Amino acid sequence: MFQYKIPVSLYIHMPWCVQKCPYCDFNSHTVKQTPDYDNYINHLIKDLQNDSIFCLDRSIHSIFIGGGTPSLFSAEHIDHLLSSINNIISIEKNAEITIEANPNSVDAERFNGYQQAGINRISLGVQSFQANKLLSLGRIHNPQEAIDAAVIAHNLNLRSFNLDLMHGLPNQGLNDALYDLKQAITINPPHLSWYQLTIEPNTLFGSKPPVLPDDDKLWDIYQQGHQLLTNNGYQQYETSAYAKSNYQCQHNLNYWRFGDYLGIGCGAHGKLTQPDGKIIRTVKTRHPKGYLDGRYLDNSFIVTSNELAFEFFMNRFRLFEPCPKLEFEERTFLPLQTINKQIDQAMEKNYITEDLHNWQITEHGKLFLNSLLEIFL
Known part of the structure; x- marks a missing residue:
């Protein structure tokens, strides 16, 4: 049966932050008094x-502890959580287990404690190595704290670690953007998430937009930044993800390959394939108060067959690897014939190519990803 071939990952949401960043539309809540972390x-x-x-x-194929700021939780909290998870659902022996951390909320002792608890990958929310850019983003760490945290992560000899960097920042020029990348490359992380700042509704930036680089500057930043990363051994395997060989994020790969995932914690989302082939999406209660009252599930719904192809390709075409045709059938339970017209249209527009077994997004398709995906709506 198809569903047993589909890996299942676990996402855990920690909802608290010391301060809400003006660009952030994630489900995070400012700490006004120390939350009951144990509870x-x-x-x-x-x-x-x-x-x-x-x-x-x-x-469990992989675990990702995100937020918010998960590094507000102690190593003892994470140890208790991971041990309990393994008692409920077995965790694969070589599972990738990631925790997100803010540079100013970690030190060597805490990182060591996370590693002893079972964490083997850390993702650091650096965003920039320049003080004025961090200030404009509302970040509460400074460049030296970012460097120190990255060096600690590097010296732990974890399975991997990631640096989150942003570009297209307020009043950012090409040299500023390349400076951040060069600083990151000096630290030599196995994985880099390098993504453009976007203005989201329901954020401070959404109501008071800053001045961002124009499209020409953004294109120069992307082109030269991409070349710099490529020249230093980083391969772009997803729209905003770069990695050294064999260091791709396994948790995110499972998302993008339309795998299954459980989502627990405030506002967490899940995608779960049932024995009858139906795909259920779950959404958990967003606010900590309701969640701590035991009202975990906010909503669940079945993904309709009309939505499945779009959802599959919305994830799959973010990746630059070939997309197996068999994977489409196994993970949507739809026959290939249902998308023949859309595939033909995508090929006519030079968005994708195909061979007997795979589809492959083209360089043209990468530039016009939204237009490609609209074909499947």
Whole structure:
């Protein structure tokens, strides 16, 4: 049966931050008084117990602890959480287990504690190595704290670590953007997430937009930044993800390959394939108060067959690797014939190519990804 071939990952959301960044539209809540972290961990465990039936005897392929600021939680909290998860659903022996961290909320002792708890990958929200750019982004760390945290992560000899960097920042020029990349390359992380700042509604930047680089400057930043990363051994394997050989983020790859994932914690989303082939999406209660009252599930719905092709390719064509045709059938339960017209149209526009077994997005398709995806709506 197809569903047993689909890996299942686990996303865990930690909702608190010391300060809300003006560009952030994630479900995060400013810490006004110290939250009851112990209680929240206990509710995460109960939430997972409720959802464990969706695993259908599968083990957890990867775990990502995101936020918010997960590094506000102690190593003891993370150890208790991961141990409890493994008692509910077995975690694969070589599973990638990531925690996000802010540079100013970590030190060597805390990182060591996370590693002892089972964390083998850390993702640092650096964003920039320049003080004025960090200030404009509302970040509460400084460049030296970012460097120090990255060096600690590097010296731990983890399975991997990632630096999050942004470009297209307020009043950012080409040299500023390349400076950040050069500083990151000096630290030599196995993985870099390098993505453009976008203005989202319901954020401070959404109501008071800053002055951002124009399209020509953004294109120069992307082209020269991409070349710099490529020249230093980083391969772009997804729209905004670069990695050294064999260091791609396995958790995100499972998302983009339309794998399954459980989502626990405030506002977490899940995608789960059922034995009858139906795909259920779950959304958890966003606000900590409701979640801590035990009201975990906010909404669940079945993805309709009309939506499946779009959802599959919305994820799959973010990746630059070939897309197996068999994977489409196995993960949507749809026959290839249902998308023949759309595939033909995408090829006519030179967005994709195909051979007997795979589709491949073209360089033209990468530039016009939204137009490519609209074909499948």
